[in-house]
Amino acid sequence: MKATAIAPTNIAFTKYWGKKNEKLRLPENGSISMCLSDLLTTTTVEFSPEFKKDQITINDDELEADEAERVVKHLDRVRRLAGIEYKSRVVSTNSFPSGTGLSSSASGFAALTLAAASAVGLKLSEKELSILARQGSGSACRSIPSGFVEWLDGNTSESSYAKTIFPANHWAIADVVAIVSEGKKEISSSEGQKSVSSSPFMKTRQSHMRKKNILVKKLIKEKNFKEFGELLEAEALELHTIMLTQRPALIYWTPGTLKIMKLVGHWRNERLSVYFTINTGQDIHLICEQKNIRKLKNKLKKLDFVKEIIINTPGEGARLTQSHLF
Amino acid sequence: MKATAIAPTNIAFTKYWGKKNEKLRLPENGSISMCLSDLLTTTTVEFSPEFKKDQITINDDELEADEAERVVKHLDRVRRLAGIEYKSRVVSTNSFPSGTGLSSSASGFAALTLAAASAVGLKLSEKELSILARQGSGSACRSIPSGFVEWLDGNTSESSYAKTIFPANHWAIADVVAIVSEGKKEISSSEGQKSVSSSPFMKTRQSHMRKKNILVKKLIKEKNFKEFGELLEAEALELHTIMLTQRPALIYWTPGTLKIMKLVGHWRNERLSVYFTINTGQDIHLICEQKNIRKLKNKLKKLDFVKEIIINTPGEGARLTQSHLF
Numbered sequence: 001m002k003a004t005a006i007a008p009t010n011i012a013f014t015k016y017w018g019k020k021n022e023k024l025r026l027p028e029n030g031s032i033s034m035c036l037s038d039l040l041t042t043t044t045v046e047f048s049p050e051f052k053k054d055q056i057t058i059n060d061d062e063l064e065a066d067e068a069e070r071v072v073k074h075l076d077r078v079r080r081l082a083g084i085e086y087k088s089r090v091v092s093t094n095s096f097p098s099g100t101g102l103s104s105s106a107s108g109f110a111a112l113t114l115a116a117a118s119a120v121g122l123k124l125s126e127k128e129l130s131i132l133a134r135q136g137s138g139s140a141c142r143s144i145p146s147g148f149v150e151w152l153d154g155n156t157s158e159s160s161y162a163k164t165i166f167p168a169n170h171w172a173i174a175d176v177v178a179i180v181s182e183g184k185k186e187i188s189s190s191e192g193q194k195s196v197s198s199s200p201f202m203k204t205r206q207s208h209m210r211k212k213n214i215l216v217k218k219l220i221k222e223k224n225f226k227e228f229g230e231l232l233e234a235e236a237l238e239l240h241t242i243m244l245t246q247r248p249a250l251i252y253w254t255p256g257t258l259k260i261m262k263l264v265g266h267w268r269n270e271r272l273s274v275y276f277t278i279n280t281g282q283d284i285h286l287i288c289e290q291k292n293i294r295k296l297k298n299k300l301k302k303l304d305f306v307k308e309i310i311i312n313t314p315g316e317g318a319r320l321t322q323s324h325l326f
Numbered sequence: 327m328k329a330t331a332i333a334p335t336n337i338a339f340t341k342y343w344g345k346k347n348e349k350l351r352l353p354e355n356g357s358i359s360m361c362l363s364d365l366l367t368t369t370t371v372e373f374s375p376e377f378k379k380d381q382i383t384i385n386d387d388e389l390e391a392d393e394a395e396r397v398v399k400h401l402d403r404v405r406r407l408a409g410i411e412y413k414s415r416v417v418s419t420n421s422f423p424s425g426t427g428l429s430s431s432a433s434g435f436a437a438l439t440l441a442a443a444s445a446v447g448l449k450l451s452e453k454e455l456s457i458l459a460r461q462g463s464g465s466a467c468r469s470i471p472s473g474f475v476e477w478l479d480g481n482t483s484e485s486s487y488a489k490t491i492f493p494a495n496h497w498a499i500a501d502v503v504a505i506v507s508e509g510k511k512e513i514s515s516s517e518g519q520k521s522v523s524s525s526p527f528m529k530t531r532q533s534h535m536r537k538k539n540i541l542v543k544k545l546i547k548e549k550n551f552k553e554f555g556e557l558l559e560a561e562a563l564e565l566h567t568i569m570l571t572q573r574p575a576l577i578y579w580t581p582g583t584l585k586i587m588k589l590v591g592h593w594r595n596e597r598l599s600v601y602f603t604i605n606t607g608q609d610i611h612l613i614c615e616q617k618n619i620r621k622l623k624n625k626l627k628k629l630d631f632v633k634e635i636i637i638n639t640p641g642e643g644a645r646l647t648q649s650h651l652f
Contacts, residue, residue: 200534201527201567208526230573237575241527241567247556249563251588255581262577 007110037315109140180256229275333436363641435466506582555601
C-alpha cells in the first residue's frame, strides 16, 4: 500500500482569492492557470496496519502535530473513501522554496492526493482527484490536470474542479520565476483569505471575474501574447490591491518583488515582451514567449538580489512515478 | 512690485486623486490635511515693466519654456486679476527634495500665489488665495490656511477651497518624513491622474469618501490617535491601489517605501504607536504623537537606506516674510 506521485505547482493567470464555502474550499470565482514544468513536489505515501500514527516528513523535516493537522485531515478523506483506518507515512520533497508564494500547497496537496489515493487502491477519475485535492488546498485542484487549466468555481463540491482547456503543447510560452524571497510569508494564504470581505473592492472584483475568465481563455486560444500579458499583469495587481485594502492589510511584496515589477515595464520599453504575475507571496513570475527566455534570463542574471531563476514551460499535471505504479 | 512668501507642503490624511473638472482642478472628493512645519518653499516674485519675459528659477535652476509653462499660466491668472501685463522674475527654493511625493507643487504654488498676489498689491482673503492657488496645483489650496485643513470639493471654482478646521496647536502629533527616494517619479501626479477612471475601483472609492472625511474630522477632534492612524494608513493604501489598478499602472513605491511600510507594522507590535501615509510618490510619512518622535527617529536612524529624516509638527499656512511685507 505505497505509491509515489509527482505534481507541479501552477501559475494562475486569473487568481483564486476568497471562498464562498470555507469548509469545502469553494472559491468566490473560477480561475485559469498553467501547470509548471519545473516547480515540482514528489510525495510518497505508505499506509500500514503497523504504523501507530501518521508521520509526515516534508523536505527532510518531520512535521509537529499542529503543522501536520491539515495533511492528516486530507489523509482522513482518503481513508474514508477507501474504508480503511491504517495510519500512514508521508515523505514529500519540493524542488523549490516553500511558503514564499510559489504555491507549494498546490503541488503538495495534488501529489499527496494522487499518491494516497493510489496507495489505497482507489480508482478515481481526473475530475474526482481534482475535487479531492481541492478540499486539501483550493489551488491544488488545478495541479491535477495538465497544461492550461480552468477551475470551475461550482456551487457544490462535485461541480468545483479543474480541467484541461488546452494541452501543454498548445502555446510555447514560459514562466520564468525569479526567487527574491526573504523567508516565509508572515501570514499564510489560508489565513489571509478569511478577511477578504473587509476589502471595499471585493464586490467590484467579483462582478467582473466571469468576464475576465472568458477573455483570458479567448486570448490563450488565439495566442494573443500582448493582450494576454496585459490582462494577467493587471489581474495580479488587482489581486494584490484586494489584499492591500483588507483589514489588516496584507503586504506580501518584498523590495525584490517591487524592483522586478518596475524593471518589467522598462524591459517592455526596450522591446522585450514580458509581463509579471505574482501569487499570494513574494516571488515573481515573468511570463514570456519561449523564444525570449534566453534574453530574459540574461537580464535577470545581472540582478544581484535574484537568488535563483527557474524556467518553466507549460507542464503535465499530477502523475504517478513509474517505479511505484502498480 | 516685489514680495516674498513662505508656504508649507501639507500631508493629506484623506487623499486628492482624480478631478471632476480638469481645467478648474476641482477634485473628485474633498480631503483633510495638515500643514507641515518643516517642508517649506520660499518664493520671491517681482513684476517689472523692464522685464522682457517671465524668468522662473527653482532651486537655482532656471526653467526652460516648457517646464515654466504651468507657472507662467499661474502668473497670467494673477496679472488678469490685477489688470497688469508686466513680466516677472520668480525665484523659489524648497527646503526638501522635489518630485518624489513630498508635494513640492503644493507648497510651490501656494507660495507663488501669495507672493505674486502681494507683489501686484491684490488684497485677497484667505479663501480667495486658496481658490487661486488651487488653479495652479490642486493640493496647493490646502497649503494656504494653517494647521488642520479641509478642502471642500465644491462644484464651482468659488466653492472649492480649503479652510482651517483646527489650529496647529490643537493636537500634538508629528509627521516624521523618511526620505527614501531614488530620483524623481517617472510619471507626474498631474499626468497620472488623467487615467484615474481606468481603475475599476474608483467608483467604490468615491462612494465612501464623504463618510471617510466626516470620520477623520471626528477622530482629529477627539484626538483618537489609534483609530485616526488606522484610517489614514488604510486610506494611503487605498490611494495606491487605485493607482496600481489604473491602466497603465502607476507603481510609485520604491523598495525603501515598502521596507518602511512593513517595519511600521512591526514597530506597532513593539508598542510604538506609528502609522504610515504616502502621497503620490515614494517618500513616506510616519505619523505619531509628539511624545514618540525621539523613539521613532532612533529607529529610522538605524536604517541605512533612509537618506534624511525630517520632523514636522502641525504648521502655519502660507505667509509673507517680514522683510518683504509692505
